[in-house]
Amino acid sequence: MNAGGAIYLNSSHALQSCSSKPKEMPNSLTLSSLFGTKLRIQGSYSFRFIPSKHCRATTATVSFSLPTAKPQRDTSEKLPKWSARSIKSFVLGELEARKLKYPNTGTESLLMGILVEGTSIAAKFLRASGITLFKVREETVELLGKSDMYFFSPEHPPLTEPAQKALDWAVDEKLKSGEGGEITTTHLLLGIWSEEESAGHRIMASLGFDDEKAKELAKSINEEVDLSFKKAAQETS
Numbered sequence: 001m002n003a004g005g006a007i008y009l010n011s012s013h014a015l016q017s018c019s020s021k022p023k024e025m026p027n028s029l030t031l032s033s034l035f036g037t038k039l040r041i042q043g044s045y046s047f048r049f050i051p052s053k054h055c056r057a058t059t060a061t062v063s064f065s066l067p068t069a070k071p072q073r074d075t076s077e078k079l080p081k082w083s084a085r086s087i088k089s090f091v092l093g094e095l096e097a098r099k100l101k102y103p104n105t106g107t108e109s110l111l112m113g114i115l116v117e118g119t120s121i122a123a124k125f126l127r128a129s130g131i132t133l134f135k136v137r138e139e140t141v142e143l144l145g146k147s148d149m150y151f152f153s154p155e156h157p158p159l160t161e162p163a164q165k166a167l168d169w170a171v172d173e174k175l176k177s178g179e180g181g182e183i184t185t186t187h188l189l190l191g192i193w194s195e196e197e198s199a200g201h202r203i204m205a206s207l208g209f210d211d212e213k214a215k216e217l218a219k220s221i222n223e224e225v226d227l228s229f230k231k232a233a234q235e236t237s
Contacts, residue, residue: 066090068171069164080174083182083224085120089113090167090188097157100140101147106160107192107200108140120185121220131207139203162198166191177222184224186217 066082082090093113097105114123115133126132147153159167170187192200193214 066167067159067164069168070171080171080180081182083184085117085224086170086183086185086188089117089120089123089185092116094156096137098153098155100137101149101151101153102144103147103151103153103157104160105157105163106144107163107166107195107198108136108144108203109157110163110166110188111192111200111203112136112140114185114189117185121223122185122189122217125186125213125217125220126189126209129208129213131204131209135207136203139206140199143199143203160198162195162200163192166195166198166200169194173221179222181222182224184221186221186223190214190218190221 066087090110090113093110093116094105096112096116097109100109102109112133114120115126115131115136117123166188169191170183173187173190174183192198193204193209195201
């Protein structure tokens, strides 16, 4: 986490429990990406039980944080929350940076994280535009080169300055809109695009993304389809 502070977030995830008593849960959550990648996220959980005919649906509230260069936001009561997909994309971006043995998480890694997560409107828009994970990874290595084979990335590679600005752009854009809802993966992707000198922007441009596509994507900036486990919780409540 950057020294500048953090944006604190809450995201609800549904778990199934057929026990009438709350069970002790580990302080981490394991999710799967579209491509089968296992993602383990640390967090704190609180539970409430919703009765049904056969078993109980448990809603777990997980507290996350994303870095920010504007720590004064931490005390804001109206600070918007990040969507579950955008959080997952961020963490998968860190993992992509580690796979390439890069010392930092840059905009190119955040872009790959969005594509690895794969289920957001932003990820689907990228794929429909011909921008795939394989192409982005290939362009990243071409642009930034390969890391020393004996180098090992830190567990959480710190953000580059452009990547941090992309995150803050996403938050600022949501705040400026004055609308409710969460900060979506589309905010994150357009934040990457806003950093014109960044590797992520240059890679997107080289693969055919432009301002017209950005405007088209921006039309769905506040939309984020509910994750399947959220829907399952609602259906059993």
